[in-house]
Amino acid sequence: MDLEPAHRFIVSSPPLPSRSAPSSTAPVDVLAQWMTTGKPSQPSPLPQPHGGLRFAFYGRTSTLRHQNRVSSHGWQRDMADHLIMGRGQIIADYFDAGTSRRTPWPQRPQAAQLMATITDPNPAVDAIVVGEYERAFTGNQFSTIYAWCTRHRIQLWLPETDGPVDLGKRDHRALLALLATQSQREVLRARHRVLAAMHNQATQQGRYLGGRPPYGYQLADAGPHPNPGDARWGRRLQRLSPDPHTAPHVTWMFRQRLAGHSIASIARNLNDRGIPCPSSADPHRxxxxxxxxxxxxxxxxxxxxxxxxxxxxxxRRGTGSTDPTSKPALSVKLAHPALVTEHDFVAAQQTRAARPSNDGRTHQFALAGLIHCGICHRRLDSHWNHGRPTYRCRHGHRSTQGPTQTRPKTLYIREDHLIDQISIRLGDQTTTGHNEPAPNRTQPSRIATALRTSGTFVICDHAGCRLETINST
Structure with a gap:
């Protein structure tokens, strides 16, 4: 069978250093030969495989920010080339950059292309070779891909096994189990070290660890990086510094809160005065x-x-684990200028604008979600008013904005009045004359259950209420 041109299977985006198959006419690098052997020798043609396997190389790197794609591809490809030397040649190159090892192969862009090439009726490769186990697999991924390759009669080569993997051999099974455990351990150790270092830097050093600065602050230079190597490269630390344009608004918010104002009134005041919100004040971030x-x-x-x-x-959103590195970290000393004192901050967290219920009980709203506004078609909000459950619709009005002249009047409905009206419409003879409830009046929970069972909703406006079912015409 004639092979199609190899360039059809080479991944071209983004480009990587090209690697051509050795040729008998290729010039020999005399200097490189001298560096290897210590003495020059006569140029001789490199060994050329005859009838070898057609390999597809696969490699991966996790990040592009902290790893060089070309370098990572280079050393992995070198390992693969050394492994298959004299046994075949690589005719297709697949390399996933910026992909986590936890991502399954079908969800990795280049790995998915490789699998699609193999599932072709006339696959162009006989085997897959990787440069390092940890670059390609983690957890139970190897067993899944190995089984998939076996079904398609494709070999899977690893440097750790010095050739094709054969899970029929006991030593291969033991080695692959060890590699899977080691790969998982590498991830866990790296994560623990990074989290432990960041926890220490925040608590003991008060270091700013990145992210968008909070509203009211801006980033300022904090001197050279404490790591001498990073400092020589010009890296510098940053810290938070009060923003002269937004810091006064933060201070004002805390003063308003301590004075007993609600969060809604604070937001409404800021909107009325045209104060830019965080997304408007810093649109780039x-x-x-x-x-x-x-x-x-x-x-x-x-x-x-x-x-x-x-x-x-x-x-701040710690996992609650017993591991100290997973708990919220707070610096032991001041790390940047404060906009509010610690005493006032704690007092603001304990401030409530609304009075709690006098009896300390949880308010129950039996008809919540069953009442719709006949004006704007929104569901009415549950609202506790004068010691009893009520429902209201403000027709889209928000507490952070002032009312407009065109907005309809807020609709208020008392639950007990609504229960009496629904009872009459449902034919529940539990009321007496003059709309006075009888001693054995229908319970709100019973009415709510009947409405939900029949798929009926209550439509209310200023003129009154009516019942409608979901499938009514």
């Missing part, structure tokens, strides 16, 4: 956001950020 106004969540997040006290934090 917030390209994923298009909200141009203050929201309740934005104000709440700012008021709950302990970095405004001047102490650095990291991993």
């Amino acid at each position: 917030n390209r994923h956001r298009n909200q141009g106004a203050w929201t309740l969540r934005t104000v709440a997040v700012i008021l709950a950020n302990p970095r405004y006290t001047g102490r650095q934090t990291w991993n």
